[in-house]
Amino acid sequence: MEARHLELLRDLKERGTLGAVAAATYRTPSALSQQLRTAEREVGVALVEPAARGLRLTWAGEILAAGADDVLAALARVQSALDAGRGEPRGTVRIGTLPSAGAALLPGLMSRLVGSQLRIEVEDFDLAEADYAHRTLDHDLVIAHSLAADVPAGAERLFSVVIAREPIDVAVPAEHRLASSPRVRPEDLARERWIAVPRGFPFATVHESIEAVTGVTLDRIVEVRDNRLVESLVGEGLGIALLPRFSTPRSPAYRLLPLEGVHATRAIVAIGRHDRVERHAVRAVLDVLTDVGAGLS
Amino acid sequence: MEARHLELLRDLKERGTLGAVAAATYRTPSALSQQLRTAEREVGVALVEPAARGLRLTWAGEILAAGADDVLAALARVQSALDAGRGEPRGTVRIGTLPSAGAALLPGLMSRLVGSQLRIEVEDFDLAEADYAHRTLDHDLVIAHSLAADVPAGAERLFSVVIAREPIDVAVPAEHRLASSPRVRPEDLARERWIAVPRGFPFATVHESIEAVTGVTLDRIVEVRDNRLVESLVGEGLGIALLPRFSTPRSPAYRLLPLEGVHATRAIVAIGRHDRVERHAVRAVLDVLTDVGAGLS
DNA sequence: CCCAGATGTTTAGGATGCCTTCATGGAAGC
DNA sequence: GCTTCCATGAAGGCATCCTAAACATCTGGG
Numbered sequence: 001m002e003a004r005h006l007e008l009l010r011d012l013k014e015r016g017t018l019g020a021v022a023a024a025t026y027r028t029p030s031a032l033s034q035q036l037r038t039a040e041r042e043v044g045v046a047l048v049e050p051a052a053r054g055l056r057l058t059w060a061g062e063i064l065a066a067g068a069d070d071v072l073a074a075l076a077r078v079q080s081a082l083d084a085g086r087g088e089p090r091g092t093v094r095i096g097t098l099p100s101a102g103a104a105l106l107p108g109l110m111s112r113l114v115g116s117q118l119r120i121e122v123e124d125f126d127l128a129e130a131d132y133a134h135r136t137l138d139h140d141l142v143i144a145h146s147l148a149a150d151v152p153a154g155a156e157r158l159f160s161v162v163i164a165r166e167p168i169d170v171a172v173p174a175e176h177r178l179a180s181s182p183r184v185r186p187e188d189l190a191r192e193r194w195i196a197v198p199r200g201f202p203f204a205t206v207h208e209s210i211e212a213v214t215g216v217t218l219d220r221i222v223e224v225r226d227n228r229l230v231e232s233l234v235g236e237g238l239g240i241a242l243l244p245r246f247s248t249p250r251s252p253a254y255r256l257l258p259l260e261g262v263h264a265t266r267a268i269v270a271i272g273r274h275d276r277v278e279r280h281a282v283r284a285v286l287d288v289l290t291d292v293g294a295g296l297s
Numbered sequence: 298m299e300a301r302h303l304e305l306l307r308d309l310k311e312r313g314t315l316g317a318v319a320a321a322t323y324r325t326p327s328a329l330s331q332q333l334r335t336a337e338r339e340v341g342v343a344l345v346e347p348a349a350r351g352l353r354l355t356w357a358g359e360i361l362a363a364g365a366d367d368v369l370a371a372l373a374r375v376q377s378a379l380d381a382g383r384g385e386p387r388g389t390v391r392i393g394t395l396p397s398a399g400a401a402l403l404p405g406l407m408s409r410l411v412g413s414q415l416r417i418e419v420e421d422f423d424l425a426e427a428d429y430a431h432r433t434l435d436h437d438l439v440i441a442h443s444l445a446a447d448v449p450a451g452a453e454r455l456f457s458v459v460i461a462r463e464p465i466d467v468a469v470p471a472e473h474r475l476a477s478s479p480r481v482r483p484e485d486l487a488r489e490r491w492i493a494v495p496r497g498f499p500f501a502t503v504h505e506s507i508e509a510v511t512g513v514t515l516d517r518i519v520e521v522r523d524n525r526l527v528e529s530l531v532g533e534g535l536g537i538a539l540l541p542r543f544s545t546p547r548s549p550a551y552r553l554l555p556l557e558g559v560h561a562t563r564a565i566v567a568i569g570r571h572d573r574v575e576r577h578a579v580r581a582v583l584d585v586l587t588d589v590g591a592g593l594s
Numbered sequence: 595c596c597c598a599g600a601t602g603t604t605t606a607g608g609a610t611g612c613c614t615t616c617a618t619g620g621a622a623g624c
Numbered sequence: 625g626c627t628t629c630c631a632t633g634a635a636g637g638c639a640t641c642c643t644a645a646a647c648a649t650c651t652g653g654g
Contacts, residue, residue, distance in 0.1 A: 001376050003300050003368075018602065029640050031415075033603060038640085043379060053651055054601060063382055067375030074371045077362030079298050085360055202579060316630065330614045330632055336610085351630060406621060 005039035008032060009047060010068035011060050013093050014137060017054045024137070039064075039267040056218060076278035083280030090117030091281040096139035098132070099124045099201070100227050101268045103165065104132060104247035105143065108292035109285070118281055128200035128226050133271060140276045141286060145266045149204045152269055158273040161286070161291035167245045168206055168264040169256035171230070175239040178257065183259040190216040193239035195230055198223045202266070204241040209262040246296045298361075300368050305329060306344060306358050308364035311434060315350045315585050321434070336361075341530065342400035358551040366571060367494070373575035380577030387414030388578040393436035395429070395499070396421045397564045401544035402460065405589035406582070423522050425497035426454040427451040430568060437573045438583060442563045444502045449566055457568040458583070460590035464542045465503055465561040468527070469536040474555065487513040490536035492527055495520045505531035506559040521578055543593050565590060 011021045018029045040047050053179035057065060065176055082284065083089060097106070100215065113120065123139065125230065127267050133146035133154035143163065146152040151160050172236060176258050178188060189210060197204050202225075221239055224230060227248065230241045235253030270289055276282055302569055315326045337344050341349060353572045354362060354525035380386060394403070410417065411575050429441030430451035434549065440460065442447040448457050467486065469475050475485060486507060493500050493515065508515055518536050521527060522543065527538045532550030541563065573579055 001372050003372070006375065017600090019600080027641095028643060029602065032605080034641075037603095045379070045383065050602075050649085053649095060379060060384060063378050064375060067371070067378060070371040071368060071375065074364070075298050076366040078303065078361060078368065080356060081364060082342070086342070086354060090415050118498070272648080314630065324612095325614060326631065327633080331612075334632095345621090347631080528597085 001043065002039075003075060005035065005042070006071055007038070007070035007149050008035055008063050009057065009065040010072075011049070011137075012055065013057055013062070013065045030189045031175045038062060047243040056080055057140055072275040073278055080278045080280045080283065088117050088230055089281045089284040091279070092119045092121060093279075093282050093285045094121045094139045094142065095124075095141050095143065095285070096123050096125065096132075096135045097143035099126055099134075100202075100244050100247040101143045101145060101163075104166075104244075104296060105268070105289060108295065110235040112288050112292070113285075116283060116284075120285065124126075126201075129202070130200070134277070135156060136273050139272075140271050140279065141272045141289070143268065143270055143289075145201070145202065145268050147243060147263075147266050149268050150269065152271060155269075155271045158271045159274050159277045160269050161290065162232050162267045163270050163290055164246070164268045165265050166247070166268055166296070167258060168203060168242050168266060169248075170240055170259050171234045171243045171248070172240045173234055174252060175237060176240065176255075179255050181257055183258040183260050185259075186210045186213045187261075189240065190218065192219070193221045194218045195233050195234045195239045195241040196220040196223050197225055197242075201225055202244075206242055206259075206262065206264050209264075213262055298339065298449045299336075300304055300372060302332065302339070302366075302532075302583050303361050303368055304364035305332055305461065306362040307337070308434075309345070309352065310354055310359070310362045317480050329427050367574040370575055373572040377575045377577045377580065384481065385414050386581040388576070389416045389418060390579050390582045391418045391420075391436045391437050391578075392440065392582070393420050393422065393432045394431075394440035395442060396423055397447060397499075397541050398440045398442060398460075398463075401463070401541075402565070402586060402589050405592065406585055409585050409589070410430045410582075413581075417582065423498075426499070427491075427497070430455060433540065433568055433570050433573070437576065437579045438567050438569045438586070441566050441568055442499065442506055442588075443566055444560075444563050447564050450510040451570060452539070452566075452568045455568045456574045457566050458587065459564045459591045460567050461543070461558060461565045462562050463544070463565055463593070464555060465500060465539050465563060466544070467537055468531045468540045468551045468553055469537045470551055471549060472534060473552075476552050478554055480557055482556075483507045483510045484558075485517065487511040487538065488539040490515070490518045492536045492538040493517040493520050493532050494522055494539075495578075498522055499526065499541075503539055503556075503559060503561050506561075510559055 008021065012018065015021050015024065018032050018248040022029045022032055036048055043060065046058050047058040047064065048055045049058055060223055063197045102122065106122060125135065127145065129146060132142050132152055135142045136158055144155065150162050161210055170184050196207055227243060230243060231248065231251065231254065233239065235251060236242050242254060248256060270286060277286065303319065305503065309315065312318050312321065315329050319326045319329055333345055339398050340357065342357040343355050345352045403419060420430065426441065426443060427450040429439050432439045433455055441449045447459050467481050475481055480506055493504055504515055512571065524540060527540060528545065528548065528551065530536065531538050532548060540553060545553060567583060574583065
């Protein structure tokens with residue numbers, strides 16, 4: 001019963017194929033195949049079985065994979081305690097983030113990290129809410145968001161902490177009839193032309209809430225994902241849109257108006273696997289991150 | 298950060314010298330010395346340092362040793378879950394026991410185990426209460442006893458469960474003046490000739506309680522440890538003694554009288570290291586053991 | 595219905611790691 | 625000072641782990 005074998009089974013369960021695990025761990029599928037048979041010889045039960053184009057865990061494999069998290073988290077806690085004893089946290093922390101939250105948080109994060117021994121690697125991706133959880137396989141921390149709850153969909157079994165709560169405003173062109181209103185309500189907006197996002201993507205639930213409250217189906221003249229693009233379309237006067245307050249730059253071309261009458265706040269959440277978050281360096285980055293997040297509002 | 302290294306450091310902390318760990322794990326001190334240096338190379342800190350005739354853990358070594366229990370217990374839980382999934386518990390369980398409790402419990406235990414896949418290895422030893430905890434290094438379960446509390450001295454950080462509570466009676470020769478009393482009290486006994494046990498050994502605290510209650514120093518004509526020997530000495534009419542009720546055989550040569558007026562009960566306790574007790578086979582034996590213990594009283 | 599691509603497995607061989615034996619060097623204790 | 629105990633170092637045997645390359649199997653599309 002070696003930790004290495006448990007980790008392999010867990011990874012296999014999560015990534016699906018041996019090849020994917022091999023790529024992620026810089027080994028060959030052959031090596032992993034042999035590891036699996038070694039593990040099976042050790043415990044005396046089949047752990048995997050062939051299934052439709054790949055492998056599937058047996059009941060025994062599932063048990064070992066399920067136990068892997070506890071074991072690896074315990075190991076990570078030891079490592080963390082050791083790092084803490086050595087003083088300054090050090091090392092590289094891999095962060096994945098949705099672009100808008102990254103724009104709001106990373107400058108503050110990085111400026112507070114200068115002079116420390118911590119380095120960060122950042123990758124950004126624009127995904128549906130439920131897909132962020134899966135990226136914790138490749139990053140120590142993933143900055144995701146959640147519109148309904150405080151934990152993003154799919155991240156229920158992961159570590160998660162709310163970094164900030166960000167109001168979602170309505171962006172209107174500078175020359176729009178509502179541009180000088182201090183705030184707007186759903187009924188002001190139902191008949192507008194909307195620059196919207198695809199289903200499942202950020203803010204789609206807010207569109208749906210507006211429709212539910214007003215009983216009107218919004219006129220979505222286009223569906224785009226990138227907020228920069230949304231900003232420019234609104235700035236051109238093509239329609240109105242939803243944009244996050246903290247991570248949208250000020251511009252003379254449009255104005256951001258607080259939206260009342262529907263739930264229009266998203267939680268910016270940092271999520272990660274328990275064993276990764278136990279690392280001292282990751283904890284340290286997370287602490288800074290929550291601090292930066294608290295400074296936003 | 299490998300589990301094997303953590304275990305080595307834990308064992309080293311507990312057994313004191315590399316040689317002792319080597320003997321217990323059927324390896325050479327040289328192998329362990331090399332393992333230690335491998336571990337140090339991995340974590341980048343000194344884990345041990347020379348000290349008076351042997352080794353001492355550094356602060357870093359202490360941290361890793363302290364974390365070992367969690368990691369190994371998590372691993373053992375996985376193994377246990379796997380065993381449970383396989384159905385029947387199987388394997389060998391090593392039991393250490395104090396002789397008197399063993400005599401009372403083991404026959405019942407073994408008779409209930411026939412037909413199962415479980416095997417047990419038994420070793421018995423007559424120790425001071427505080428020394429039983431240390432034997433958990435070499436046995437999966439240690440049947441110890443405790444006179445004051447429900448956890449034997451020294452076993453505070455171990456798993457422990459009370460198997461039975463056994464009254465300690467006063468054994469008097471068949472021809473003794475008290476032989477037909479239904480029960481006795483300390484003041485009846487203060488002027489007797491006692492066959493006693495050395496300090497720290499079973500029942501010594503009861504002797505001391507009798508002295509405290511009566512204000513008389515008992516006349517210890519001899520101090521012996523083995524209960525068989527005590528029985529024969531009492532049977533010969535040489536004096537009176539304390540003997541456990543369940544594990545002392547009936548005999549025409551002496552009688553056992555309940556003792557009132559002082560605390561004269563011992564707890565028969567099974568103790569073990571958490572990672573060992575997590576094993577499914579050990580759990581199964583423990584369940585039978587508590588069952589047998591419950592049938593004693 | 596057959597072929598192309600993806601996926602896991604097998605085998606051989608090289609590199610690494612682990613452990614034992616034997617020898618060495620200190621540190622306590624008599 | 626000698627003996628004993630303890631840890632360490634070097635050399636060699638043996639197992640383990642990994643890669644590379646050939647192989648086997650399955651899926652799904654044309």
